[in-house]
Amino acid sequence: MKKIVPQVDLIIEVLDARIPFSSENPMLAEIRGDKPCIKVLSKSDLADPELTKQWQDYLEQEKDVKTIALTTEQPEHIRDLLDLCRKMVPAKASSVKNIQAMIMGIPNVGKSTLINHLAGRQIAKTGNEPAVTKMQQRIKLDQGIVLLDTPGVLWPKLENRHGGYRLAITGAIKETAISNDDIALYAVDYFRRAYPELLIERYQLDQLPQDELSLLEMIGAKRGCLRAGGMVDLERAAKILLTEFRSSTIGRITLETPEMMERELVEMAEIRAEKAAKKEARKKKKHGSRD
Ligand SMILES: Nc1nc2c(ncn2[C@@H]2O[C@H](COP(=O)(O)OP(=O)(O)O)[C@@H](O)[C@H]2O)c(=O)[nH]1
Ligand SMILES: [Mg+2]
Structure with a gap:
């Protein structure tokens, strides 16, 4: 990516509207330098429309960043992205020169589906399986826009445990060390706090218990x-909950907000500082014992 960035006019990062923080490439801000970026x-x-709006306002605070919310449910709006591309590269907006745009995103975020809509034909394979796109390719679109498609890669956000859970809840990561039960428990705990009325409505509950297991x-x-024996089969309950979340049968739910992101970034920085301090202390101790 670092090699391609200097050759392009624009970067398009595809984020899952339900997890704009956890699906972003944490290195992008650094890698893109001053290249304009469309998120x-x-x-x-599938996402909570109010929070999508909040995320757009938040993300656009970054310099040279514009956002657009898209869905295959409204295919007529998808090509608005091409107009936005031209606007973002004013130097080429009124010229005949092509605009080179690199498109990136984690697997399963809907990148291939988007490319096919933009091209108006089946170019990229789509599928509900991570990592269907493997090869890099160049796709010529209308309005003189050339897309450089990059393989969907998942950048591990190991530092933030919440990110791992949220990626698993949306189905972005399938093979994980976290069990389905744990993923569903994390999800239901968040839904309980953020969308209690949706749970009550969907599952016909009278009231919500205070803990996620109950x-x-x-x-x-x-x-x-x-x-x-009448015991609840948690594995099956977990599957139902996750399937119904992924199809938005429970409702339109977003798993994180800009405030949550800021809080977690602070926590991550603290953990990093703590680790660095410990390492430093160990080094000193080792050094000291040698003296
Ligand atoms: N509900 C919904 N599903 C979508 C949308 N766009 C893509 N998908 C689905 O998401 C899955 C992954 O899409 P794909 O384009 O293959 O993702 P990629 O791995 O990023 O290329 C497929 O099952 C698509 O049908 C959308 O706007 N809404
Ligand atoms: Mg793909």
Whole structure:
């Protein structure tokens, strides 16, 4: 990516509107330098519209960044992205020169679907499987825009445990060390606090229990996920909850807000500082014992 950036006029980063923070490339700000950037909030039909608006305002505070929320539910708006590309590169806006745009995003974020809509034909394979796009390719679009498609790569946000959970909840990561039950428990705990009314409505609950385990059990019981002896089958309850979140059957839900992002960035910085301090202390100790 570092090699390609100098050759392009513009960078298009495709983010999942439900997790604009956890699906972003944490290195992008550094890599792009002063190249203009469009952040596409994809699958916006699944996300909370109010929060999508909040995210757009927030992300556009960064210099040379514009955003656009898109969804395949409104394909007629997808090509607005091409107009925005031209606007973002004023030097070439009124010229016949091509605009070279690099497009990037984690697997499963909807990048191939977007490219196919922009091109008006089937170019990239789509699928609900991470990493379908493997090769880099150049795609010529209308309005003199050339897309440089890069393979979808997932940059591990190991530092932020919340990011791992949220990527797993949306299905962006399939093979994870976290069990389905834990993912669903994390999800239901967030829904309980952020979208209580959606849970009550969807699962016909009278009230919400205070802890996530009781809540997931209650949902499982409502759905008849019972094992012999009347115990709730948590694994099945977890599957139902995650499937219904991913299809937005529970409702339009966004898993993180700009405030949450800022808080977590502070936490991450603190953890990093703590680690560095410990390392320093160890070094000193080692050095000291040698003297
Ligand atoms: N609900 C919804 N699903 C979408 C949208 N765009 C893509 N998808 C689905 O997301 C999955 C991944 O899409 P794909 O384009 O292959 O993602 P890529 O890995 O980033 O290239 C597919 O099942 C698509 O049908 C959208 O706007 N809304
Ligand atoms: Mg793809």
